[in-house]
Amino acid sequence: MTSTSVHQAxxxxxxxxxxxxxxxxxxxxxxxxxxxxxxxxxxxxPPIEELLAxxxxxxxxxxxxxxxxxxxxxxxSIFKRKDHSNGGPGIYHTHGGGMIIGDRFTGIDVMLEWxxxxxxxxxxxxxxxxxxxxxxxxxxxxxxxxxxxAAHADELGFDASRLIIAGASAGGGLCAGVTxxxxxxxxxxxxxxxVIYPMLDDRNQTVSSHxxxxxxxxxxxxxxxxxxxxLGDRRGTDRVSIYAAxxxxxxxxxxxxxxxxxxxxxxxxDEAVAYASQIWADGGVAELHVWPGGFHGFDMMxxxxxxxxxxxxxxxxxxxxxxxx
Amino acid sequence: xxxxxxxxxxxDPQASESLKVIAYFDALVDGHANPEVLLRGAAVLSGCAAGxxxxxTCVRVDQTGVRRGPAVVPPPGAWPEHAVAGGGRAWIERAxxxxxxxxxxxxxxxxxxxxxxxxxxxxxxxxxxxxxVIDPTESLEHRMSAAVRxxxxxxxxxxxxxxxxxxxxxxxxxxxxxxTPVGAIRAIIGPVGGAGAPAQGSAPGPAGGTDGRTNGEPAxxxxxxxxxxxxxxxxxxxxxxxxxxxxxxRRPVLDAEELGSVLLIAEAADAxxxxxxxxxxxxxxLHRDGRALAQFESLLATDSLRGAxxxxxxxxxxxxxxxxELSTELGYDIxxxxxRTRLSLALSLHLLATNRFE
Numbered sequence: 001m002t003s004t005s006v007h008q009a010x011x012x013x014x015x016x017x018x019x020x021x022x023x024x025x026x027x028x029x030x031x032x033x034x035x036x037x038x039x040x041x042x043x044x045x046p047p048i049e050e051l052l053a054x055x056x057x058x059x060x061x062x063x064x065x066x067x068x069x070x071x072x073x074x075x076x077s078i079f080k081r082k083d084h085s086n087g088g089p090g091i092y093h094t095h096g097g098g099m100i101i102g103d104r105f106t107g108i109d110v111m112l113e114w115x116x117x118x119x120x121x122x123x124x125x126x127x128x129x130x131x132x133x134x135x136x137x138x139x140x141x142x143x144x145x146x147x148x149x150a151a152h153a154d155e156l157g158f159d160a161s162r163l164i165i166a167g168a169s170a171g172g173g174l175c176a177g178v179t180x181x182x183x184x185x186x187x188x189x190x191x192x193x194x195v196i197y198p199m200l201d202d203r204n205q206t207v208s209s210h211x212x213x214x215x216x217x218x219x220x221x222x223x224x225x226x227x228x229x230x231l232g233d234r235r236g237t238d239r240v241s242i243y244a245a246x247x248x249x250x251x252x253x254x255x256x257x258x259x260x261x262x263x264x265x266x267x268x269x270d271e272a273v274a275y276a277s278q279i280w281a282d283g284g285v286a287e288l289h290v291w292p293g294g295f296h297g298f299d300m301m302x303x304x305x306x307x308x309x310x311x312x313x314x315x316x317x318x319x320x321x322x323x324x325x
Numbered sequence: 326x327x328x329x330x331x332x333x334x335x336x337d338p339q340a341s342e343s344l345k346v347i348a349y350f351d352a353l354v355d356g357h358a359n360p361e362v363l364l365r366g367a368a369v370l371s372g373c374a375a376g377x378x379x380x381x382t383c384v385r386v387d388q389t390g391v392r393r394g395p396a397v398v399p400p401p402g403a404w405p406e407h408a409v410a411g412g413g414r415a416w417i418e419r420a421x422x423x424x425x426x427x428x429x430x431x432x433x434x435x436x437x438x439x440x441x442x443x444x445x446x447x448x449x450x451x452x453x454x455x456x457x458v459i460d461p462t463e464s465l466e467h468r469m470s471a472a473v474r475x476x477x478x479x480x481x482x483x484x485x486x487x488x489x490x491x492x493x494x495x496x497x498x499x500x501x502x503x504x505t506p507v508g509a510i511r512a513i514i515g516p517v518g519g520a521g522a523p524a525q526g527s528a529p530g531p532a533g534g535t536d537g538r539t540n541g542e543p544a545x546x547x548x549x550x551x552x553x554x555x556x557x558x559x560x561x562x563x564x565x566x567x568x569x570x571x572x573x574x575r576r577p578v579l580d581a582e583e584l585g586s587v588l589l590i591a592e593a594a595d596a597x598x599x600x601x602x603x604x605x606x607x608x609x610x611l612h613r614d615g616r617a618l619a620q621f622e623s624l625l626a627t628d629s630l631r632g633a634x635x636x637x638x639x640x641x642x643x644x645x646x647x648x649x650e651l652s653t654e655l656g657y658d659i660x661x662x663x664x665r666t667r668l669s670l671a672l673s674l675h676l677l678a679t680n681r682f683e
Contacts, residue, residue, distance in 0.1 A: 014356030018366065019333040021352040022345050027331030042330045217331075302333045304369050304390040306362070 009211035010264040013293025019302035020216070020295065027301070029215050031098065031222040033229070036131070039101045045300065048077075048105045055112055057081050065148045068140040072128075076145055077104055078156060079115050079122040089191075089323040090158035091115070092149050093124035094142045094178065096169030096297075098199065098218065098226035100130050107168045107300065110196075114316065118325035121158040123149045127174070131229035135244040138230065139177045143185075143243075146178055150188030162323050164192040164256075169218070169268075169297065170226065172198025176246040176258075176275070183254050190256040192322040194315065197262045197296055198272055201247035202227040202235050206270035216265060217296040223267050247271050253282040259318045260286060261311060263294025289314055335372030338424040346370060346426055347683055350433035355504035360441050364415075365390030367434040371417045371427060377438050379413025388418075407431040410439040410493050436491050440502050440509070455501040458555065459485060459512050459562035472555035475499060475514070482517040485550040485558060487565035489682035492545055507570055508682035512562050517552050544577040546682065551581045567591045570680045571673055575622055587673055594674050603655075603671040604678065610654050611675070620647065624659065625669050 012020065031039060052058060060079045067074045091114060095106040104126040111122045125145035128137045146165065153160035167175035172195045179193045201209075204223050213220040227235050227245075234240055242249035258279055262272035269290065276288035291298075291311050299308040319325075336342050353366055360377060361384060367375040368390045376385030378398040385396035399416065405427055406416035415435045419427055457463050457471035472479065488494070490502045490509035500513040548569030550561030564581035567588055572579050581588060594601065600608075610617050623633040634644040648660055655671075658664040 014353060014358050015362055015365070017356055018349050018352035018358070022349040023331050023333055044330055045332075301331055302369075304333070304365060306365075309391075 006207050006210045009208075009216070011293060012216075012265055012295060013291075013298075013305070013307045015305035016293060016295060016298050016302055016307060019298075019305065023301060027217060029217060029219045029222070031100075031218070031225050033131075033225050036100050036225070036229070044097075044102070045106050046109070048108070051105075051109050051112060055116060057083070058112055058115055066144065068144045071137070071140065071144075074141055074145055075104070075126040076148070077124050077126075079108075079112060079124070080157065081115060081119050084119055084121070084157060086154075086157040087159050088157075088162070089118055089120040089325050090149065090153060090156070090160070090163040091120050091122040092146050092163065092165045093122055094127070094165070094167035094171040094174040095124060096167060096171035096196075096199075097129070098222065099138060099170045099173075099230045100226055102129075102170075107171065110168070110299075110312065110315070111166065113312075114319055117316070118320065118323060120323075120325070121156050123156070130226075131232075134232055135230045135234075136241070139174055139181065139243045142174045142178045143181045146182065146188055161189065162191050162325075163188065164194060164319065164322065165190055166194035166196065166319075168196035168198075170199045172196045173200050173246060176200060177243040179255060179258075180246060180249060181243050192257045192259065192319070193255070194319060195258055195260045195272070195275070196315070197266060197268050198246075198260070198275070199223070199226065199268060200245060200275055201271040202231055202240055202245040203247070204267070206267075206274075208269035209267040209271075212265065212267045212295075217298075217301070218267060220267055247275060249278070251282060252279045252284055255279065255284055257285040257322060258287070259289075259315060259322075261289040261291065261315060263291045263296065263298055265293060266296035268296065287318055333369060336370050336424070336426045336430075341425045341429075343426070343429050346429045346433055350437050351504055351509060354437050354440055354502065354509055357444065358437070358441065360384050360438055361386065361392055363434055363437045363441060364392075366437075367415075367417055367430050371419065371424065371430050374418040375416065375434065376418075377409060377413060377415040377434075379409060379411075379442065405431060407435040409435045409442070410491075411442060413438070413442075436509070440490065443502075455499055455512065455514060456503075458514070458558050459501075459503075461559040461563060463559070465556060468559060469555060472558070477514070477555045479555050481554065482552055483514055483555065483558060483561070484517050484552045485561040485565045486513045486515055487511070487548040487550065487562070487569040488513070489546060489569075491683070505566065507566075507680060510566060510569065510682060512565070514558060543574055546572045547578045548572060549578070549580040549582070564588055567677075569682070571676050572680070573622070573676055575626070587670070590670060591673065591677055594677055600678065601671075601674060603667060604674040606655050607668075607671040607675055610651065613654075617651065620644070620651070621659075621668060621672060624648065625665060625672070630660075 058079055059082050060077050062075055062077050064073050065076055091111055093111050095102050095104055097106055104124040108124055114120050115122050125142055127141035150160055150163055165175050165179055175193055176195050176198055182188055182190055209220050231240060240248055260272050260276050262269050276286045279286040291307055294307055299311050302308055353363055364375045364386045368386050368388050372388055374387045376396055383396040383398045386392050404416040404418050406414045408414050415438055454471040454474040458468050487510050490511045494500055500511050502509055502511050548565045550565030553561055568579040568581045623636045627633045630644055631641050634641045652658045657667055659668045
C-alpha cells in the first residue's frame with residue numbers, strides 16, 4: 001500500500017480545524033530526526049508550576065527510585081490532594097512524546113483532574129528517551145516505576161487493588177506494553193489501563209497511517225522518526241517485542257479492562273481499533289471511542305472544543321466507573 | 326516566559342494578531358460553524374465570556390466556551406460589542422482595558438454570526454442550492470437541479486455578483502458565502518435586467534466605474550460575472566470572483582463582460598505557481614516607491630502624459646523624467662503602446678496577487 005492508493009483522510013471537526021489553522025504552524029505535522037532537539041526545547045505542554053497554580057488543592061513531591069536492574073535510578077513525581085485521605089485509587093502515568101521527547105509532566109493535567117476529582121494518588125515516571133536510549137530502556141523504566149509504585153501503595157496512600165495505568169500517544173503505547181509485561185511477569189496487579197490515542201505499531205502500514213501524511217499532527221513520517229529512534233534496524237522485523245510494540249501481540253487475553261480512545265483523522269486510528277478488536281476476540285474487556293474529526297492530541301491543542309470536552313468527560317467517566325470513585 | 330507551542334489559548338493582550346484571528350474565524354465559517362461554536366472561538370481567543378443577542382434569542386458562553394444555563398441579555402454598551410448585520414449585537418465581557426485583539430475578535434465574530442444566522446434561516450435550502458449551482462466542481466445535472474430548486478428558469482439570463490462577505494446585502498435569498506483564498510466572498514445570483522442593472526441592494530454604483538468615493542468612504546467593491554443561463558452560473562461566479570479581485574480603489578466595480586481577455590490572463594496567472602517576471606519587477610518598484618502606484622494608474626487612465634501630470638499635480642516634464650526612470654526600473658518603455666499594455670497587465674497581476682477582502 002502506498003500513500004497514493006488510499007482515500008483522503010476523514011475531515012477534521014470544524015472547531016479543531018480552526019484551531020489547527022491558528023496554531024498549526026507552531027507544531028509541524030512532520031517531525032524529522034533533526035527536529036528532535038528543538039522539539040525537546042519547545043514548550044509543548046504548560047509548565048508544571050502553571051498547572052499547579054490552577055490546582056491549588058494538589059501538591060507533589062519528587063522521589064528517586066530504583067530503575068531496572070543494571071540501569072540508572074529513576075525520578076518520579078507523586079501528586080495528591082493536600083487534604084488527601086489514604087485508601088483511594090492509584091494512577092501510574094507514562095507520558096507521551098513519540099518516544100523521543102517530553103517529560104514526566106507532559107500531558108499530566110488529565111491525571112491531575114482525576115487526582116482532584118477522585119482523591120487519587122498519581123505517580124508519573126521520567127523514563128529514558130530514544131534515540132539515545134533505544135528499546136527496551138523505555139518500557140523497562142516504565143515497568144520498574146510501576147513495580148515500585150505498587151509495592152509502596154501503603155506508604156503513598158492508595159489502595160493497591162485500585163491501581164490503574166494511563167498514558168497518551170507514545171505513553172499510551174508504553175501503558176499497553178507495561179500492562180502486557182505485568183500480565184506476563186505475574187504482577188503488579190492492575191485494575192485498568194487507559195490507553196489514550198496510543199502509539200502501538202512500529203510497522204506503520206495501516207490505512208490511517210497512510211492517510212495522515214504531510215498534514216495534521218504527528219503524521220506518518222513523524223511516526224517513522226519515533227519508531228526508528230526506538231527500534232533502529234530491528235524495526236519491522238520479528239525482533240520487536242510485544243512490550244515495545246503492543247500491536248504485535250497476538251494474545252490479548254488476561255488483561256485488565258482497557259479504555260482506548262483515538263481520533264478518526266490520526267495515524268493511530270486503525271491500530272487503536274485493532275487493539276480493542278483483538279482484546280474482544282480474546283474474550284477481554286475493552287471500551288473503544290473513536291472521535292470523528294479528531295487529529296492526534298486534539299484535546300491538548302484545543303481543550304475547549306466540544307469534541308475535546310466530550311473526549312475528556314468520556315475518559316473520566318470510565319475511570320470513575322472502573323475505580324468506583 | 327516561553328510561549329506555549331501548539332495550543333489554542335487566549336491571545337497576548339499586547340500583541341496584535343489580526344491574521345490569526347481572521348484565519349481562525351474563516352476556518353469556522355468555512356466549516357459552517359453554528360453560533361455557539363463561533364462564540365466559543367471568541368471566548369477562547371479573548372479569554373472572556375461572549376454572547377449574542379438578536380431579537381428574543383440570546384446565546385452566551387462563559388470564558389471557557391461553555392454555555393451554562395439561560396442567558397441574560399446585557400444592556401447595550403455594558404460590554405464591548407459589535408452590531409451583527411441583519412439585526413442583533415455580539416459582545417465580549419472584557420472587564421478593564423481592551424486587549425489588542427478585542428476589536429478584531431468582535432468584528433470577525435459578528436461577521437461569522439451574521440453568516441451563520443443567514444444559513445440557519447428558512448432560506449437554508451435555497452442557500453445550499455446556491456452553493457451547488459455556482460460550484461464548477463459539481464456536475465451539470467446537479468447544478469441544473471439546484472437551479473430548479475431556486476426556481477430559476479433555465480432560459481433566463483443571469484449573472485453572479487461577487488462582493489466581500491462582510492458587506493450588507495439586501496435580499497440574501499439567492500446568495501451564499503464562499504470562503505476563498507482571498508477571503509470570505511458573497512456570491513449573489515441576480516437577473517440581468519434593463520441594461521445590466523445590478524439586483525436591488527447588492528452592488529454599489531455603476532459598473533466599470535470612476536473613482537467611486539462617496540462621503541469620503543472608499544466605494545464598496547464588487548465584481549459582476551459573465552452573463553448566461555442557469556447552466557453557466559458556475560462560470561459567471563468564477564469570472565465575478567476574478568473581476569472582484571481585479572478591482573481597486575480607483576475602479577471598485579468591474580464587469581467581467583467588459584474585461585475582455587484580461588480574464589484569460591488572470592486565470593493563467595492563478596494556475597501558475599511562480600509569479601511572472603513583470604509582476605516581480607512591478608512589485609519591486611511599488612515596494613521601493615510609495616508614489617509609483619498612483620503614477621502608473623494615472624498614466625494608464627489618461628490619454629496623454631499631460632493628462633496624467635494634471636491628475637497627479639505634477640509638472641509635465643517632472644512626470645516625463647519619472648516615466649523614463651520607471652521604464653528603466655521595470656525593464657520596458659511604458660511610454661510606448663506595447664509598454665502600456667504590459668504595464669496594464671502587470672498591474673492586473675498585482676491586484677490579483679495582493680487583493681484581499683477581509
